[in-house]
Amino acid sequence: MKIIVCIKQVPATSNVEIDxxxxxxxxxxxxxxxxxxxxxxxxxxxRLKEKAGGSVTTVTMGPPQAEAVIxxxxxxxxxxxxxFSDRKFAGSDVLATAxxxxxxxxxxGDFDLIICGKQTTDGDTAQVGPEVAEFLGIPHVxxxxxxxxxxxxxxxxxxxxxxSFVTAxxxxxxxxxxxxxxxxPRLPSYRRKLQTAGKQGKFFSFSDFADDDEEKYGLRGxxxxxxxxxxxxxxQDRILWDGxxxxxxxxxxxxxxxxxxx
Amino acid sequence: MPYKxxxxxxxxxxxxxxxxxxxxxxxxxxxxxxxxxxxxxxKYAPEVVIEVLNSEETSLIMRYAYENNIPVTxxxxxTGLCGGAVALYGGILLSLAKMNKILEIDExxxxxxxxxxxxxxxxxxAVAEKELFYPPDPGEKTATIGGNxxxxxxxxxxxxxxxxxxxxxxxxxxxxxxxxxQIGGKVDKNSSGYSLKDLFVGSEGTLGIVTKLILKLLxxxxxxxxxxxxxxxxxxxxxxVPVLFKAKLAPxxxxxxxxxxxxxxEKYLGKPFPDKSAHAYLLLTFDGNTTEEVVKEGDRAxxxxxxxxxxDVFIADTEERLATIWTxxxxxxxxxxxxxxxxxxxxxxxxxxxVANFIQYVDGLRDRRQIRIESFGHAGDGNIHIYxxxxxxxxxxxxxxxxxxxxLLYDKAAELGGQVSGEHGIGHAxxxxxxxxxxxxxxxxxxxxxxxxxxxxxxxxxxICY
Numbered sequence: 001m002k003i004i005v006c007i008k009q010v011p012a013t014s015n016v017e018i019d020x021x022x023x024x025x026x027x028x029x030x031x032x033x034x035x036x037x038x039x040x041x042x043x044x045x046x047r048l049k050e051k052a053g054g055s056v057t058t059v060t061m062g063p064p065q066a067e068a069v070i071x072x073x074x075x076x077x078x079x080x081x082x083x084f085s086d087r088k089f090a091g092s093d094v095l096a097t098a099x100x101x102x103x104x105x106x107x108x109g110d111f112d113l114i115i116c117g118k119q120t121t122d123g124d125t126a127q128v129g130p131e132v133a134e135f136l137g138i139p140h141v142x143x144x145x146x147x148x149x150x151x152x153x154x155x156x157x158x159x160x161x162x163x164s165f166v167t168a169x170x171x172x173x174x175x176x177x178x179x180x181x182x183x184x185p186r187l188p189s190y191r192r193k194l195q196t197a198g199k200q201g202k203f204f205s206f207s208d209f210a211d212d213d214e215e216k217y218g219l220r221g222x223x224x225x226x227x228x229x230x231x232x233x234x235x236q237d238r239i240l241w242d243g244x245x246x247x248x249x250x251x252x253x254x255x256x257x258x259x260x261x262x
Numbered sequence: 263m264p265y266k267x268x269x270x271x272x273x274x275x276x277x278x279x280x281x282x283x284x285x286x287x288x289x290x291x292x293x294x295x296x297x298x299x300x301x302x303x304x305k306y307a308p309e310v311v312i313e314v315l316n317s318e319e320t321s322l323i324m325r326y327a328y329e330n331n332i333p334v335t336x337x338x339x340x341t342g343l344c345g346g347a348v349a350l351y352g353g354i355l356l357s358l359a360k361m362n363k364i365l366e367i368d369e370x371x372x373x374x375x376x377x378x379x380x381x382x383x384x385x386x387x388a389v390a391e392k393e394l395f396y397p398p399d400p401g402e403k404t405a406t407i408g409g410n411x412x413x414x415x416x417x418x419x420x421x422x423x424x425x426x427x428x429x430x431x432x433x434x435x436x437x438x439x440x441x442x443x444q445i446g447g448k449v450d451k452n453s454s455g456y457s458l459k460d461l462f463v464g465s466e467g468t469l470g471i472v473t474k475l476i477l478k479l480l481x482x483x484x485x486x487x488x489x490x491x492x493x494x495x496x497x498x499x500x501x502x503v504p505v506l507f508k509a510k511l512a513p514x515x516x517x518x519x520x521x522x523x524x525x526x527x528e529k530y531l532g533k534p535f536p537d538k539s540a541h542a543y544l545l546l547t548f549d550g551n552t553t554e555e556v557v558k559e560g561d562r563a564x565x566x567x568x569x570x571x572x573x574d575v576f577i578a579d580t581e582e583r584l585a586t587i588w589t590x591x592x593x594x595x596x597x598x599x600x601x602x603x604x605x606x607x608x609x610x611x612x613x614x615x616x617v618a619n620f621i622q623y624v625d626g627l628r629d630r631r632q633i634r635i636e637s638f639g640h641a642g643d644g645n646i647h648i649y650x651x652x653x654x655x656x657x658x659x660x661x662x663x664x665x666x667x668x669x670l671l672y673d674k675a676a677e678l679g680g681q682v683s684g685e686h687g688i689g690h691a692x693x694x695x696x697x698x699x700x701x702x703x704x705x706x707x708x709x710x711x712x713x714x715x716x717x718x719x720x721x722x723x724x725x726i727c728y
Contacts, residue, residue, distance in 0.1 A: 012580065031553060036582045184534035187490065187576035187583055190564040244283065 001054035001150070001172075002111045003045040006101055006132065007038040007073060009066040010122040034069040037117030039076075039185035040178050044147065045115050046077045047183055052150050055079045057108065061089060061100050070201035075188040082108065086205040091219030093226070094123070098131030099216050103209040105136065113155065114175040118143065126177070133175035140175035141168050145182055265351055265720075266331045268309035276312050276354075279322040284313040284360075294340060295355055296348065299402075302606050303345040303691045308335065308355035315360055317434060317442055317473035324471065325440025327354055327720055334438075335722050336467040338379060338406030342413065343607060344689025346466045350724035358408055361473065364388050371448045372479045373431060378408020378472050385477075395482040397423035399515075400685065401592055408472050414464035416685030418515040418547075418591075421642035423480075425685065427463045432476035435462060435469075438716040448476055461711065466687050467722040469715040483549035486514075487556040487579050488587055489563055491572040492540030496520055496625055499542035500618040502570040503641045506546070507614070509566045511559070515547040516642025517591060518621075523598065523638050527590045530597035535590050536583075540573055544641065545587060595647075598636050602651035606664050610675035611645040611684030623674050624648060633663040645684030672699065688726045696726070 012031035045056045058073040058081040060066050070081035084104040092100060105114065114136075116129035126142070133140035141159050148156040148167060159166040160179055170176070206217065215221060239255070241248045256262045268287075277285045286292075287310050296305040314320045327334045333353035340347055349355045362379035367389060374389055374396065383403035389396050400410060400417035409415075411433075416425040432446035446452060446459040462469055493499035499518055506513065520542050524535050537543075546563060550556040557579070564575040578584045599605055612620050621637070624646075628635050634651040650667055652660045672682065672695045682692055682699045697705050708727040712719070719728055 033580045036580070039582075184536055184586070187536045187578055190489075190561070190568070190575035190577060193577070 001048060001052045001113060003048060003054060003056050004105060004108065004111050004114045005038070005042050005045045005056060005058045005073070005078070006114065006116045006129065007042065007058050007060050007069050008035045008117075008120050008122075009033070009060065009062055009069045010035045010120055032065075032068065034072055035117055035120045035122075037119055037121070037180070038069075039117075040180055040182055041115040041117045042073055042076055042078065043183045043185040044144075044178050045113075046186070048113070048147065048150065049077075054112070057081065057111075059084065059101065059104055059108075061085070061092070061097055061104070064203075067201040067203075071196070071199070072188065074196040074199045075193045076186060077192070081201040083201045083203050084205075085203055086207075086217075088206045088214060089218050091222065092217065093222035093224045094125050094127040095131060095223045096217055096219075096221035098128045099135055099221060100209075101128070101132050102135035103211055104204055105132070106210060107204060107208060110173075112172040112174075114138075114173070116175065116177045118177050118179055129175060129177040136173075136175070138173045138175055139170050140177075141170060142177045143179055144176045145179045147182070265333050265353060265723075268332060268353065272326075272330065272332065273310055275326060276310060276323060279326075280312055280314060280319050284315075286311040291355075295337070295357075298340050298342040298345055298347055298689075300343050300345060300605075300607070300691065302604055303348075303689075306348045306350050307352065308349035309352045311355045311357060313357045313360045317436060320356065320358075320436045320471055320473050321440045321442055323354065323356065324436050324438060328439045328718065331718065331720070333720050333723050334471075336408075336412075336471045338409035338412075339381065339404055341402045341405045342409065342689060343609070343686045344683070344691045346413065346687050346689035346722070346725055347409070348690070350690055353720075356471065358471070358473070359406065361408075362406075365474070367392055367394065367479075368448065369394070372481075373448050373476050374479055375474065375476050376407055377474060378406055378411070380407045381405070382407055382410055389479055390482055393482045394479040396429065396477060396479055397514075398426045398429060401595060403592070407475060407477070411463055411472060411475055412466050413685065413687040416640070416643065416645060418517060418640065420640060420645070420685075421516055422512055422514040427460065429478045430459060430463050430475065431478050433459055433462055433472050434474035436471040436473055438470065438718065438721050442473075443470070446476065450478070464687070466689065466725050468712060468725050468728070469721065471721070484551045485553055485556045486547060486549045486584065487560045487577065488515075488584055489544075489546045489548075489560055489567070490537065490576040490578065490587055491544045491546070491564075491567045492537060492574060492576075493542045493544065493572055494540060496542040497618060497622050498571055499544055500621045500641055502544060502567065502572070503617060504615060505570045506563065506566060506642075509562075511563050511566065512548070513546045513563070513642060514549050515545070515640075517545040517639065518641040519543050519545065519591065519594070519638045520636075523594050523636055524590065526601045526636075527593045527597040530600050531589065531593050533586070533589065536586055537576055544572070545591065594638050595649075598649045598651065602634070602653050604652035604660065606650045606668065607686075608648045608668060608671050609645065609683050609686040610648075610671065610680050611643070612675055612678045612680035614642075614644050616678040616680070617641055617644050617646065620646060620674060620678055620680070624671070627667060627670060631663060631667055632659070633667055635667070640684070643684070644680070668695075690724050693726065 009032045012033040056078045058078045061084040119126035143160045144157045145160040146158040154171045156169045296307045333351045335349040336356045337347040359379045361377035364376045366375040399419045400415040410426050414427045435443045548559045636649045639646040682695045688696050
C-alpha cells in the first residue's frame with residue numbers, strides 16, 4: 001500500500017505570542033515542532049505499512065525550514081518526504097494550502113491512501129484534509145477513530161461523529177483524517193535518528209507544478225483574508241466569599257439569579 | 263501520662279478562638295481525617311478536627327492543648343504514606359490545609375514565602391510564571407508544601423537538585439507551648455549555631471507546627487528533554503545507572519520502571535504508553551536553557567545507554583511526548599493501588615552503587631514468595647519504592663507474607679548500607695524498622711531532641727521515636 005501523510009510544522013508551545021500591533025503570530029525565535037495531530041496520522045500510516053506492506057511518504061507545505069518535520073518523519077519511520085516550498089505559496093489560507101498540497105501530491109504519482117491529522121494546533125480549522133481530497137477528486141472520511149480492516153483495494157474505517165460512530169468503506173485512492181485515539185504515536189528512536197541522519201527531504205516549487213496559474217496559490221489563491229488574529233480572552237475575574245455556608249449559598253444564588261443563569 | 267479527653271467546653275473554646283464552622287466533632291468529622299493514603303496502617307479518629315487560618319489561631323490552640331494535656335496532630339492534604347498525619351491518640355487534628363496563601367515571591371533574593379497548606383503543584387506553577395523554579399518534585403503534586411517540608415520529601419529531581427531540605431531557608435513555627443518562633447530567613451548561608459531549621463525539616467510535626475515557610479528558588483531551566491531507554495531485563499537496566507554518572511552526565515531524573523507497572527498505569531489512566539516492547543526501562547531527564555544544549559546532552563546520554571546495552575533510546579522532546587511518559591510515571595502509585603485489594607510499601611534508600619544488588623534481591627524474592635511485588639523508583643538517587651500487593655491472599659496469608667517480606671527488604675537494605683526511608687518518612691508505621699536500623703544510641707538521641715521541644719509529648723505522639 002502506498003500511503004501519503006500530510007504534516008505541518010507548528011509553533012512548539014501553545015502559548016504563542018501575538019504581536020499586538022499587527023495581529024500576526026510572532027514566529028521569529030519561536031521553536032517549532034510537528035503538529036501533534038499529524039503524529040497520529042503518521043502512526044496510522046506506519047501501522048498500516050507494518051501490517052500490509054508498502055511505503056509511507058510524508059509531504060508538507062512551508063518555508064525551507066519546514067524540512068525539519070520531514071526529517072523527523074524519517075526518524076519515526078517514513079520512507080520518503082517532500083517539501084512544497086515557494087515564495088508564491090506564502091499567505092495561503094486553507095483553500096490555497098489544500099490546492100498546493102493536491103498539486104504536489106499529483107507529482108508523486110499513484111497512491112492508495114492519504115492520511116491527515118484531524119486539524120492543526122495553530123489553525124484549528126480541520127479543513128485542509130477534506131479540501132485536498134476534493135481537489136484530487138477522491139473520497140474521504142474525517143474523524144477516523146479506528147481502522148477496522150484493509151480490504152482488497154480499500155479500507156474500512158470507523159468515524160466518530162460525536163454522538164455516534166459510523167463504519168465506512170472507502171475504495172482506494174482515498175483520504176482520511178484521524179482522531180487522537182486511533183493509535184498512540186511512537187517516540188522518535190535514537191537508533192533511527194542515527195540511521196536517517198543524512199536523509200533529506202525533496203523540494204518541489206511552483207515551477208514543478210502542472211498548474212501554473214498563480215491566481216490559485218498563496219495570498220492570491222486564498223478565498224479568505226485574515227483580518228485579525230487575537231488570543232482568546234482569558235477572564236480571571238473572581239468573587240470570593242467567605243463565611244457561613246448558608247449565607248454564602250444565598251449570595252451565590254442571588255448572583256446567578258441576577259445574571260439570569262438560573 | 264494519660265491525655266485529657268476533649269470535652270464540650272474545650273470544643274467551645276476552639277470555636278471561640280477560630281470559628282464555629284471550622285471545628286468538627288463526632289459525625290461531622292470526615293472519614294478522610296482518620297487515615298492517610300495508606301489505610302493499610304489502620305484508621306484513627308481524632309476527637310476534634312480544627313481548620314486554622316493563621317499562626318495566631320494555631321498558637322492559641324497549641325497553648326490550650328499544652329495547658330490541658332491534649333495531643334495535637336498537624337495535617338496537610340493527608341497524602342502521606344506512613345500514617346504520619348493521623349491522630350493515633352485522638353485529641354486534636356489540626357488541619358493547616360486552609361493556610362494556603364503564597365505570601366511573596368521575592369525575585370531579588372530568589373525565595374518564595376508561603377503558608378504550609380499551599381499545594382506543591384500550586385507553588386511550582388506560581389513560581390514558574392515568574393520564570394523561577396522550585397526543584398523538589400515528589401510524585402504527589404496535591405501534597406501540601408508544609409507536608410513536604412515535614413517529611414523532607416524527595417522526588418524525581420533529587421539526582422541533580424537535591425531534596426526539600428536543600429530548599430528550606432526559613433520557618434515560622436508554633437512550639438508545643440504555643441510560642442511562635444522564627445527560624446532562619448532569606449539567607450543563603452547560615453552557620454549560626456545548631457541548625458534548628460534542619461531539625462524541623464523531616465520532623466513530621468513532632469517538634470512544632472510550621473505556619474510559614476521561606477523556600478529557595480532557582481532560575482527556571484527553559485528546556486527539558488526526556489529519554490526512555492528499553493532494556494531486556496531489570497538488572498541490566500539498573501546496572502547502567504552508575505555508568506551514566508561515570509560518563510559525567512548530569513540528568514535531573516533517573517527513574518526505573520518495569521512493564522507490569524507500566525501496564526497497570528495504562529489500565530488506570532486509560533491511556534497507552536508509547537512503548538512496551540521491553541521488560542524494563544530507564545527514564546532520564548535533562549534540562550538546560552537552549553534546545554541545542556539539551557539535545558546535545560541527550561545524544562551523549564543516548565550513546566552511553568546504547569553502549570551499555572539499551573535496546574534503543576526513545577526521545578521525548580515536546581510537551582505532548584513528555585506528558586505521555588510523565589503522566590504515566592506520576593500515576594504508578596495509584597495504579598498499583600487500584601490493581602490490588604490491599605497494599606503495603608517500603609521506601610528504602612541504598613547507596614547508588616548498591617541499587618542493582620538491591621533490585622536483584624527483590625527480583626529473587628518475587629520468585630520465592632507467594633506475594634506480588636512491584637517496584638519502581640528513583641534509580642538515580644538510590645531510593646526504591648517497593649509495593650507488596652495482597653490480591654487474592656487471605657488476611658492471614660497476607661499479614662504473614664507481608665511482614666516476612668518487609669523484614670527481608672529492610673534487612674537487605676541495612677546490609678547494603680541503606681536507610682529505612684528515603685522520602686516518605688517514618689510516621690507510626692515504620693517506627694520499629696527505624697529503631698532496629700539506627701540502633702539504641704541514635705534512638706535515644708532522637709528521643710532526647712523530642713523531649714527538649716515537646717516535654718509533654720503532645721505533638722503528633724506515636725510517631726518517629728515516641
